[in-house]
Amino acid sequence: MSDITSIERIQLERLFQLEDGYVLDFSNATFEAFVLENFGIEIYSEKYEYNSGSKANRLRAFWKFELNYLAGDIIHKMIEYGFAKNLFSKDEDSKQLIDACNKIGERLKQDSPVENIEAIKATNNDKDFSLLAKTIRESIEKNEPETALDRLHTFVIKYVRELCDKYSIGYDKDTALHSLFGGYVKHLQQEKILESEMTVRILKSSISVMEAFNHVRNNQSFAHDNPILNYNESILILNDISNVIRFIEAVERPSIKAEKETEEIDIDDLPF
Template structure:
């Protein structure tokens, strides 16, 4: 999975604004780093900027959705910072910083000034990573010694951070199959390898109901999750890279992914509470 998010330095003033990620005040520093005032970005032409983002980051930087304030290179880059997935923005800015440092004439002559700009960018990228709405750490767990699991989680996270939920669907389906099979095996209820995802989840949901793990208030929503995983199973088979398919529309794929992540995070909370010893719970009560 992607790297653990770094916490911003609490002793430094927050950079990200309430309504825009780059406030007018901090935009001055941003433009100073990337020489992006006046419509420019470092030494890029329109062509070389497009090529660099495509070849280095597999990203079409000149998408219309990034051009909220204009289509120049500088405005496009700042628009990308405003609207793209925060972890993706952080990844791009760090790569762009490395590119900048390899150029002649774009670093500050004063080493102290250069160090201040580097510290500012590190603070900004840390804040971006912590502002991400992707629920990856809560949803995905290292639940077994399966050596393919870390690679699977990393592949899913990489696609989601890169805003490619349509590409992630196949591997997200694989993770869910592995996770629910493992949860059933822990309870002594293994399932056949040919059992589809929604049937595996259905068996798990029945166990939760019978155990009384989920209250009557949450049970109806848990039943809805069965249809969610049936939908994921169908999308995986008919609209993902699992077969020679046309991919699902990005907006629809993102909706499915968001719903599955929320469901997985809820299930992990259920499992964490289930495995917490009663003595640990009692120890938290101060009376």
């Protein structure tokens, strides 16, 4: 359930012209298609049957029942739509209202059910890797974490294999995720990159988490014909894995920067 305030609701209703049951210039069909395309949600389902069931009331129900992130995202996408269709006035009052509603959307989108969603991104120019990361983020943004579990498992395998390649950590195509990750943790220890014994313990415990993730992927995700893991446990897993990825990204950032600086050295500037 989103936490849009009464003042914010007044601003949003003014911008999207919700009086008399309408929403911008949408017809019933185009409004249904817009929400379905952007969020995979059927806005004319019983869940959004609020008061008269008009377009405006269905949008109000969306804001009422969906999480903050989705409520913020639909605000931003509707503003984009309004600009694309030239539906907003260009006077100063309208500009201020649009700015205020954009800020409402930004505030709401900061409240993602997965804390470090931005850490799930490709680390190279591989098109498939980028698409994989994109589909995971989209599942989270649509509040469908259960559907992201098998793809997240594939993403983490690709991600950790890249780290192993970078540091010449041996593996083969059958090496399991937890073994790959264990090899990387061992590298961090050997290179004395980690300062705290507690950090070491947390990462070592993550090795067993990765091993359990193998089971979830094989038996509780869409990887096979399985009964799917429930929403709340899916969120817990996504948060735990994304937190590990965010930490690794922070650890790797200095080495990535050093590599780029080395590549940028002009050979003509060398003193020999």
